[in-house]
Amino acid sequence: MAAAPESPPPPGEEDGRRRKRHGMLKLYYGLQVNAESGNKGPAATTDPCDINGAHFKPEVYLQRLMQEKSLNELMDKERDMVRQIRSLDSDMQTLVYENYNKFISATDTIRKMKNDFKKMEDEMDRLATNMESITEFSARISGTLQDRRQQITKLSGVHMLLKKLQFLFELPARLKKCIEMQAYGQAVRYYTKARTVLDQYQHMPSFHGIREDCSVIVAELCVKLREQFKNKESDAHQLAECVDLLLQLKEPADELCDEFLLHARHKVDEDLEMLRLQLQMLEAGQVPSPGDPGDGDKPHPMDVLEFTDTGCNVFLSDMCLVIASYKDLFINRPGTGVQEQAHLEKVANQKLEVFVNSLMGQYFSYVEQRVQLEKESSDNTLLVRALDRFHRRLQAVEKLLPETESTSSATHIVAKMAHDRVIHYSEALRRHFADCLTDVRQSLAASRSLSKQEGSNLGDLLQTTATSILDQLKTVLSDLRAFIESDITFAMQPYFREPFCVQDVREGLVVGFLKHMFTTCSEFCEGSGDKSSAPPPLILLLSRLCLDYDMTTISYLISLTDEQFLVEDKSAVTPLSELCNLAKDTAQKLLDHYVKVQGLTISQMLRKSVETRDWLNTIEPRNVRAVMKRVVEDVTAIDSQVGLLYEEGLRKAHSSDSSKRTFPYSSSRQNQRSQWSSYAPSSNMDTSLMSNIQKLFSERIEIFSAVDFSKVSVLTGIIKISLKTFLECVRLRTFARFGLQQIQVDCHYLQMYLWRFVSDENLVHTLLDEIVGSAIHRCLDPVTMEPSVIEVICDRG
């Protein structure tokens, strides 16, 4: 009401008026005056001279005006104020008028409304009475209709009942007809409908009769269904229908399961039987002949791929069919009660599991047996393909029935087979190695019997042997590669792949073979002394072979294996260095043994020659004894033999005169020796002193010590052993003058020829001097021969 329509205020003076009006309104409402004025600033609120302000004090204002303004101005002001007062008055009048008008119109409206409501009340009263009468009428109508309706309901009930009864009475006939028409489904549907009623009213004779009839018919139906069920000819769909119907007829489900499985079993057993026959045939020794498959009805032995193929195609597909239909029938049945269904499912699942497991077990055992027969087969790829197919096909069964652990047992079979193959291959490798050794022996024996220079082909022989072994290994590795080809399903399974690559191939096959090889080689050293049957060239050859393995072949083989079989985890495998060390040790052992054997052969000759001779009664030496010539010959032969396989090796610097054979060096020695012999008769003390002093300056000679892998070292070892034996034998004998001289001649001869073979010719000189020295000691009449004579004799010899 306060917001009366307002003409747009004239700018300037209108502003003040309006504010005042507002101020008054605000005063009236007691609202926000302070807040409003607060906004206007302190001057507007507290100034007592503000005519529009709330604190306006007329006396103060007047006083100020009087004081500040001139008369004219006062006059103007007065005039102005009068004008303002006047306009305010008219404004007030307008407002009051407006308000009054509005009151009037409002009063009119209210009065009008009062009238209208009175009219409406009358109308409502009338409606109420009408409704009352309507209600009354309808009650009367329903009252009259009541009886009729009840009758109708009853009649329709009776009708229904009669219909049902008729159905019941007709049921046996219908069922019969259905069965005749082989509409078993229809029959079952009818029967299931009626069954509850019949069960309920069986105490009434008529119903009882019907029930009996029905039961007989249904029993007949059951029999028929079961017949069909058992019929081998009936296909899966028919079977499924039968089972469904039988289940609806409340036949016990587990019995049906059993029966179904039993039925399925016949079929699957046939497949298994066929596999078994195959196995029998193979075990009976029939050779698979894939070439003539069309040989009438007579089953022919199949190869392994065909076998697994057949197994997969026939057995596994039947199996899948059985599982699938079984599941459809018993497990994934729609409709039936939840609890019942759950129970059925549980029982059915159990039965299925038992069934599948037993059959799969049988199947696996056949496959395993079959595959085992292939353990030593030569056709690896065929086997791998067969295994792969076997493994791959099982995935289908696994998918159908994840509860069975068919894949894992399949992988187990595959892994076992792979393992067996690896063992087979390592055996083959070992055999091959043994064959190689035999070959080497034979060719060594042959070359020896054919010609004296046995060594000429030793290098070639080594080459052939090494290549043959390596090739065989490579072939085996590439064969085994087939197991982890990328298109083989089981190859990618980590639990197959890792043990196979690391444990079987790398450790079992490669490392195992290498170790076997070294052990076999080492065994050649075990034979005691000269009784060992291995010919020395063989030992030498094996030593070189092992050394080659140490230096190159092992690292090549291992890296090849690691690469081909993707062996990454090196923590659990035999490290390369261990194998290399083993190889080196074996090589060293073999070479030492070679030195020992050859040294002993020569020792034996020397010993016999010293022991069997009567040194007291020999004639003056005219010749070098034949045995010395034989020794030099043998050493030369050994030298050429070793030279074929081992490098020359380091020699100590030759004394400058060694090229001139022996003369200057040995003459100085001879001088010394003659000094010796001049000492010898005079004082024994001096000789022993001499030899002791000499020994002080020479290093201790290790006789049976390890040798280096070089020709010179090997020969040095052999010569050392021989000469030491010579020395010890001389010390056990007693010589007459000519005996001593013979020894002198022999030693000189040896000195002439042996220095060239050894790393340090001083060694030969020292040992030979010691021999002569010992002979002088052991001589009854120590008169040495003139060096010049010795030389003449030796040169002549």
Added chain:
Amino acid sequence: MDDDAPVIYGLEFQARALTPQVAETDAIRFLVGTQSLKFENQIHQIDFDDENNILNKNVFLHQPGEVWHVSASPADKAVLTTVYNKTSEQKAEMCGAVWRIPSEFDASANDAQDDASASAQALELLCHLDDGNHSNMVSTVWEPAGDGKKLISLTENNILMWDLDVSSSQAKLSSSATLEGKGNPKFTAGRWNPHHNCTQMATANDTTIRGWDVRTMQQVYCIDNAHGQLVRELDFNPNKQYYLVSCGDDCNVKFWDVRNSTEPVLTLSEHSHWVWSVRYNHFHDQLVLTSSSDSRVILHNMVSISSEPFGHLIDEDDDSEEDEENKKEKPREPEKDGVIGTYEEHEDSVYAAEWSTADPWLFASLSYDGRLVINRVPKAVKYKILL
């Protein structure tokens, strides 16, 4: 002075023959026979004064020839046998004889020392071990722990058993056995088994070891190919009656159980040349001494096959508290076989090494150049065995 330092004695001549004076149980005494074809040979009686670490020697002349083997009577200190080489221009013959060390020597042992070499007394010949029928003698062995009345000599192919009379002045051949076989086999060594009432002995020829019953002079066992090459020496375990050790030219030392002789019980190959002698310690049979022509003497500890494989059993009461605590902390580990020491004092082949019969911790070795070295078992080993 360091107790473990070796004591070295030099002979003027070359020598192969060494034996402890078996009947002497107080003084450490060894007999060494020299080999010289030109000079008069000697038997050196070496006395070792353990406390002062001094060697005393007595030299006796052995006139008939160079000594190849010497062995002392187990009953009479003064009696010994030698095998010597009797040489003439035309032939050299190996003979055996029983000798007595001159008796007056014992009284003036220490005084006579200085001029011993100058005016050495000759050994007193008791009798020759020769009945004229047998070839070169190889060695002689006395009946172990016997009364000095029985001895066996080995010739190249015979075993001869001699009975000596009371004064040892006569030797009577009581029984003999002949080694037969193709290739004219020759004995290289023989030892009398101290067990079984001294009724057995073992001999070596070529690579074979044979056992004999000395009552019947029949061969009782035979280990063929005991070594790859010649068997040089044998010894019986003094504490285990079926154990025997052999050594030979294949550088190996092999331990045998004669009840099952197809394989050696253990094989040692520490030497780098022929092993010439092997000896069990008389008391502690885990200590085995070998010498070889690689100029080394090696003392082995063969605890695992000794009569005390678990060490000496300890009496707990004897140990102080501290020791017991120590023992609880680290239980005694079974000892391992191994080399106790390698003795390299020799410059030439060592043909003989012998334990002293008086001091079980002491042994002598003799190299061809006439150097006799006396060594002791290291104290640590000794205490380990004793405690």
